[in-house]
Amino acid sequence: MDTTLTDPLVGKLLDGRYRVESRIARGGMATVYLALDIRLDRTVAVKVMHRSLAEDPAFVRRFIGEAKSVASLSHPNVVHVFDQGTDGDNVYLSMEYVPGRTLRDVLRARGRLPAREALEVMIPVLAALGAAHQAGLVHRDVKPENVLLSDDGRVKVVDFGLARAIEATNQTRTGVMIGTIGYMSPEQVTSGATDARSDVYSAGIMLFELLTGRQPYEGDTPMSVAYRHVHDTVPVPSTLLPGTPPLLDTLVAQATARDPATRPADATALLVAAVDAHRMLPRESGPVPSVPVGPPQSPDAAPPPANQTLIQPRVELLTSPVSDAAERAAPRARRGFRPNWFLIALAVVMVVAVGVTGWMFSQTTTVTVPSLVGKNITIAEGEARKLGFLVEVGKAENDEKVPKGNVLRTDPVAGTETEGKTKLVIIASAGPKRVAVPNVVGLDENSARAKLAEVGLVVDDVRKQPSETVPRGQVMRTSPAVGNPVREGSKIDLVKSAGLVMPDIKGMPRDQADAMLRAAGFNPQFVEQTDSAQPCTVIAQDPQPNAEIDKGAVVRLTLSQCNNGEWRWPWEHEGDNGGGGDDKIIIIPNVMFKDVKAAREELRVAGMRVKIKKGPGRGVVLAQIPPGGQQAPPGTEVTLWH
Structure with missing residues (x-):
């Protein structure tokens, strides 16, 4: 069934100006139509917001303001906004119509893009975002769906400011995050705060997807993906696609840094890095030779020499062949000998020239190679040419001391005396050699050391x-x-998993020990032993405290006998009143699942002594002995596991 036939707007005249021809697309916030602007007789795209948004006055006010701001943004890679308005329940934008498809459509069809092609898409996207950032606008929803590729090869970014307008609606006041989870920056997830660096993060995620064909994080729920954006470091593309150029790994790592302060300041800064990376990537095919401009040549003509001069001085010959017709028309020479004074004069000049040339070559002219090391390559080249050297700039070489772009060495070296116009080779410094830290996450320590050594890096410290x-x-x-x-040769620290660390649970009742260990991934098994002061209490364990074990490993616990099933605290043996009257009995506070520091302070204020034992709870109390609500005299020791 054709949905355009059932769409009530198709065939209507919107706001007395836009004749809606057909539906182009429908999204979560708006429907896009192809329409004819009957006033200006041009085809446009009209984006009509869904009615739930149009009924919110706060959204409409913000929408109009954002539309005006975006309309003032003129950039070849931004979809132009022509007009905005309302027609009854319809709130709309009139925009430039870009025939083509979205970047999402391209990814669905191709899976991923080659490195150079991915950058050639990202560069115009970053140019558009950079122009917006310089105008004070933030996109807030950078993703492949909002990048259009026209049929004639242009790249356009759409939907600037729409996310900001939606932030004003009642929907966001109930805690709904605005944006697309897969591309949202950590600060956008946690606080909703966005600036230019949030767009930079989203652009980095999009570049990752263009290179690998998938987003860096996947999860069963949107919140699980959002959690990873906040707590995990985005992997570099080479982790999914080995062989990805290190330049692109670095570009993605910089753009997707969790701390906004360490990302490029805005899209323009990332654009500069992307252009530089594109320039340094190896070309997939050789360069196209330039065609010299000049008069047409015959098919058999030899190719022009390299570095030919397109405009050359004309050379006049002393003698030239004369055509047969001219020779026949020329008057016959007179009989008899006449001296040719021109030839005599020419001979004299040639003799003098030969003599002068011989004298010049008999003179020895020496030039000393100047000291150019450490100078800027351009300045050094100019100084050498002034002294008469034929300068050749060689391939730059890495060096840890000489800054990039300064002279590293010359051949011949400084102080060498040369004769005449001598060739002088100048080698510039390429700066310190840099290597990207390879992905060793998930490897064992030996494999990680070997992989780091392959790129010239060494392991320094290993922590668990x-x-x-x-x-x-x-x-x-x-x-x-x-x-x-x-730098090559740098030291790299490794953090490796210790798995589960066995806590010290001696003295803990069976029920609490069983619950705590199972929640932490252990598999406890209990064996009853002889009588003890307290029934059903752990009196021995295997593995011992602080041992490293794998998740799901069996933990064997020895218990005191559980036949009577009741706790007997030491003070309960001293008399019916706890050893000294009702005035010496207090109620132990229940501090289960509280922060261990706060729990310790609460117990101390109540008059208890506190003993802390490390468990798997990361600072939260998971077990308490004696339990909360128990009557005990002041000074009783309470043990907490966290």
């Missing part, structure tokens, strides 16, 4: 960190982070 998700012994992260450019 407990983890419920990363298998024991695998690398969790590096410092500096994966993808960051560092």
